[in-house]
Structure formats: C-alpha cells, structure tokens
Amino acid sequence: MSTIADLSKLESDLLGEVSAAGDLVALDGVRVSALGKKGRVSELMSKLGALPPEERKSFGQAVNTVKQKVTEALDARKGILEEAALQARLSTERADITLPVRLGPQGEGRIHPVSQVMDELIEIFADLGFKVAEGPDIETDENNFDKLNIPADHPARQDHDTFYFAPKEGGERMLLRTHTSPVQIRTMMREKPPIRIIAPGRVYRCDSDQTHTPMFHQIEALVIDETTHMGHLKWTLEEMIKAFFEVDEVKMRFRASHFPFTEPSMEIDIGAEAIGKPGKWLEIGGCGMVHPNVLKNCGLDPDKYQGFAFGMGIDRMAMLKYGIPDLRAFFSGDLRWLKHYGFSMLDVPTLGGGLSG
Numbered sequence: 001m002s003t004i005a006d007l008s009k010l011e012s013d014l015l016g017e018v019s020a021a022g023d024l025v026a027l028d029g030v031r032v033s034a035l036g037k038k039g040r041v042s043e044l045m046s047k048l049g050a051l052p053p054e055e056r057k058s059f060g061q062a063v064n065t066v067k068q069k070v071t072e073a074l075d076a077r078k079g080i081l082e083e084a085a086l087q088a089r090l091s092t093e094r095a096d097i098t099l100p101v102r103l104g105p106q107g108e109g110r111i112h113p114v115s116q117v118m119d120e121l122i123e124i125f126a127d128l129g130f131k132v133a134e135g136p137d138i139e140t141d142e143n144n145f146d147k148l149n150i151p152a153d154h155p156a157r158q159d160h161d162t163f164y165f166a167p168k169e170g171g172e173r174m175l176l177r178t179h180t181s182p183v184q185i186r187t188m189m190r191e192k193p194p195i196r197i198i199a200p201g202r203v204y205r206c207d208s209d210q211t212h213t214p215m216f217h218q219i220e221a222l223v224i225d226e227t228t229h230m231g232h233l234k235w236t237l238e239e240m241i242k243a244f245f246e247v248d249e250v251k252m253r254f255r256a257s258h259f260p261f262t263e264p265s266m267e268i269d270i271g272a273e274a275i276g277k278p279g280k281w282l283e284i285g286g287c288g289m290v291h292p293n294v295l296k297n298c299g300l301d302p303d304k305y306q307g308f309a310f311g312m313g314i315d316r317m318a319m320l321k322y323g324i325p326d327l328r329a330f331f332s333g334d335l336r337w338l339k340h341y342g343f344s345m346l347d348v349p350t351l352g353g354g355l356s357g
C-alpha cells in the first residue's frame with residue numbers, strides 16, 4: 001500500500017474503528033493495531049525509506065497527517081468512553097447517605113453504668129462552673145486522714161476499713177484511698193482559691209456483702225472562696241439532683257451528722273419520688289462546710305477562706321437512677337449484665353441533648 005488513495009482509505013477505516021470501539025479495552029486494541037510498533041500506520045512509516053526521494057516527503061507528510069488524525073480521534077473517543085465508564089460506576093456504586101450508620105462490632109460495645117453516671121455528673125457540674133480534679137488511688141495516710149482532720153487516734157479511722165500497704169523502710173505507710181476526700185487536700189495544696197472542683201473516682205474499703213464491694217466509686221465536690229455559705233451548698237445539691245434524675249422538683253432533707261473534715265456536717269437525703277417511689281427517703285451522701293483545721297492544714301487562712309464540700313457514692317446513684325438491684329454485679333464482668341444495663345457509646349450525655357439518651 002503506497003498510494004495517497006490507499007492512505008485515505010486507511011484513514012477512514014481507522015477512524016471508523018475508533019468510533020466503533022465500545023469500551024476502553026477495544027479502543028486500546030485499535031490504538032495498538034494502528035499506532036503500535038507493528039501497527040498499520042507505523043508500518044507505513046517504516047517503509048518510507050524504500051520510496052524514491054521525490055515521493056518520500058509528500059507521502060511522509062500524508063502518513064503523518066493520518067497518524068495525527070487517528071491520534072486525535074483516539075483521544076476524543078477515550079474521553080467519551082472514560083466518562084461513560086465513570087457514570088456507569090457511579091450509578092452502580094451509589095451510596096445512600098440517608099441510611100442509618102451500620103456500626104458493626106463497635107455497636108456491640110457498651111458504656112458501663114458507672115462511666116455513664118460519671119459522665120452525666122461531670123456534664124452537670126461543668127455547666128455549674130466546676131472542673132474535674134484527680135488524685136491517685138494509692139494515697140498517703142496524711143492526705144487520706146491526717147490533713148482531713150482525722151488524726152491517728154480518731155475513731156473515724158475505724159469506720160474506714162482501710163487497706164494498708166506494708167510500710168516502706170523509713171518511708172510513709174501508703175494505703176488505698178478510702179474516699180475521694182484526699183483530692184480536696186491535693187487541690188487546696190496546689191491551687192489558690194477560688195476553687196470549684198469535682199473529683200470522681202475509685203475508692204477502696206475492706207468490706208464485702210450485697211451492698212458493699214471492696215472497690216467502689218465516689219464523687220467529691222469542693223468549693224472554696226471568701227463568701228460561699230451553706231445556702232450555696234444546698235442550692236448546688238438541689239440543682240445537681242434535679243438535673244441528674246431529670247426531674248423538675250426534688251424533695252431534700254439534711255440531717256445533722258458528723259464528719260471530721262466539715263463543720264457543720266450533714267447527711268443528704270432525697271425524697272424517693274425522684275425515682276418513682278414516693279413516701280421514702282434515700283440517703284445519697286454527706287456534706288458540710290469545710291472545717292477550719294482542714295483549711296489550715298492546706299495552708300489556707302480560715303479567717304479569710306471558707307467553703308463547702310460533699311461526697312456521694314456513684315454506684316449507688318447509678319443503682320437508684322437506672323433501677324439496678326445488685327451492687328456486686330457492677331464489677332463481675334458479666335457481658336449479659338453489661339448488655340442489659342450498659343449504654344451505647346454514641347449516647348454521649350449532654351444537658352442539651354438529654355443525659356441518659
């Protein structure tokens with residue numbers, strides 16, 4: 001094949017094949033058969049050398065023009081086929097983003113009621129301007145007792161059923177904290193008033209029966225400034241209890257009591273209407289005005305500073321709010337229990353969106 005007429009037939013054949021190619025694979029086949037090393041156009045090019053010099057130039061140009069046209073047609077067709085392939089994929093792989101999320105294995109996980117209640121309480125107190133403070137589970141005798149105005153011979157020490165560690169040589173005798181109150185001490189030693197903190201966490205007592213476990217949880221609150229009085233304490237507790245039990249009204253009763261670290265001291269009862277059991281009182285914790293000795297022990301001037309503190313059992317709050325009967329089941333690691341009483345990890349408690357989902 002070496003005439004211009006043959007060339008134009010080749011051109012129209014190739015352009016026809018290009019536009020007939022139904023997909024990218026077929027199109028590539030056309031490209032190879034035309035422009036590949038042994039393709040029909042390439043072969044013509046390689047034969048140029050055999051032509052007489054006077055024909056070589058014009059024929060070479062003509063072959064080049066065919067090559068160019070075919071290349072352009074291939075590119076254009078490729079664009080069209082790629083677009084068509086994309087559209088076909090999009091229509092089969094369409095994702096309906098209005099469908100609910102499929103959680104997979106994550107959906108099986110549960111938030112433990114204790115964690116849930118801690119998160120709820122943190123949310124409530126954060127809204128009242130409290131920050132979260134922490135202290136270690138392994139405490140010194142001094143922070144757990146002495147600085148809280150419970151000296152070594154104080155009878156209150158007996159109530160605490162303390163787990164002690166073997167004393168280190170010449171060192172302090174460490175213990176597992178028996179309450180969250182040492183976090184009060186740590187906070188006052190570290191920060192200057194005004195102080196407004198809560199401290200949720202684990203506590204330990206050598207005690208075990210249906211309503212007691214050797215490890216349980218408390219939440220402590222401490223407010224110290226120059227003007228805070230018992231009215232603030234009562235208001236704070238009332239707001240917290242209403243928010244926690246998600247009720248508009250709550251009956252509260254304060255019974256005179258005695259804690260070495262507060263004066264006066266009170267036990268807090270709430271009317272059980274809040275959990276749908278009218279006519280009964282439930283004890284939920286202890287509270288009082290921080291004892292001047294405690295302030296002094298932490299380097300604060302009791303003539304200048306005053307404030308309140310309270311402490312409550314978190315596990316008990318969870319039992320009351322969510323109707324969970326047996327405390328020991330909280331810590332037995334039974335997945336069926338957790339599935340029943342646990343919370344979805346997506347139900348993050350917020351005051352705006354609802355505490356308990």
Ligand code: DAH
Nearest residue numbers: 179181286287288309310311
């Ligand atoms: N620490 C006390 C306990 O474990 C509870 C408590 C009572 C904490 C009165 C306080 C408080 O902060 O003011 O029994």
